[in-house]
Amino acid sequence: MLKLRSGDFEDSTKANLYPDPDYEFYAICDYKTHKKLKKPEWMIKYYLQAAAYIGAVNQTTELKYAVKDGLIISATERTCAIYHLSPREVGFYWVNWLRMLYAYHAGTGFNWNSFVDEATGTYNPHTGQVDTYLPKRVYIKETV
Numbered sequence: 001m002l003k004l005r006s007g008d009f010e011d012s013t014k015a016n017l018y019p020d021p022d023y024e025f026y027a028i029c030d031y032k033t034h035k036k037l038k039k040p041e042w043m044i045k046y047y048l049q050a051a052a053y054i055g056a057v058n059q060t061t062e063l064k065y066a067v068k069d070g071l072i073i074s075a076t077e078r079t080c081a082i083y084h085l086s087p088r089e090v091g092f093y094w095v096n097w098l099r100m101l102y103a104y105h106a107g108t109g110f111n112w113n114s115f116v117d118e119a120t121g122t123y124n125p126h127t128g129q130v131d132t133y134l135p136k137r138v139y140i141k142e143t144v
Contacts, residue, residue, distance in 0.1 A: 001057060001067060002029055009084070009138045017084055017138060027069040028053045037074055037081050040134045041120045046072050047135065048100070050085055051093035072135065083135040092119070092133045 007021025018025070030050045032043075050070040057067050070085035085093070096115055103110040121132040 002027055002071075004069075004071075008141055009082075010141055011084075011136050011138050017086075025069050026065060026067045027071050028057065028067055029071045029073060031073045031075065033075050036076055037079065040083060040137070043072065043074065043083070044116060044119055046074075047085060047089070047093045047119075047133075048097050051090050052097045054090055055094050055097065070135075071138075082138050082140070084138045085135045089133050089135055 003024055003026055005021070006016045006018040006023040006025065009017045011017070028050055030046060030053065032046060047070075050072060054067050054070055057063075068087040068090060070090055072083040072085070074081045074083070096119075100110045119133045121130040121134075123129075124131045
């Protein structure tokens with residue numbers, strides 16, 4: 001678990017993770033190594049795993065704060081990609097982790113294909129956009 005500052009990161013639009021650059025938050029970081037970088041939609045199991053770690057920390061410790069964010073750091077020999085799981089995304093994966101756990105213990109099935117479809121994007125007729133639960137790739141800001 002790391003204590004991070006919003007202003008140290010930016011997304012592809014150069015925006016901070018949170019509006020206040022001095023906002024501090026706690027995140028679980030999960031490091032993955034690969035021969036080549038994977039697309040975000042190919043790492044859904046990692047997002048579930050990170051949500052399970054976050055849930056475990058929040059359920060088993062007596063912290064004065066809650067861990068609400070996750071970072072997946074996907075690295076190769078030459079580069080890395082950092083993906084930020086926002087509280088909204090962590091909530092989605094946590095709920096589905098619990099559903100999978102319940103299905104396992106109850107001996108019922110979990111509809112993985114439906115879950116992946118929802119995670120990677122569903123059309124919202126009210127907004128006219130695709131809602132997705134894939135985390136955004138973020139970058140560490142360079143300091144002078």
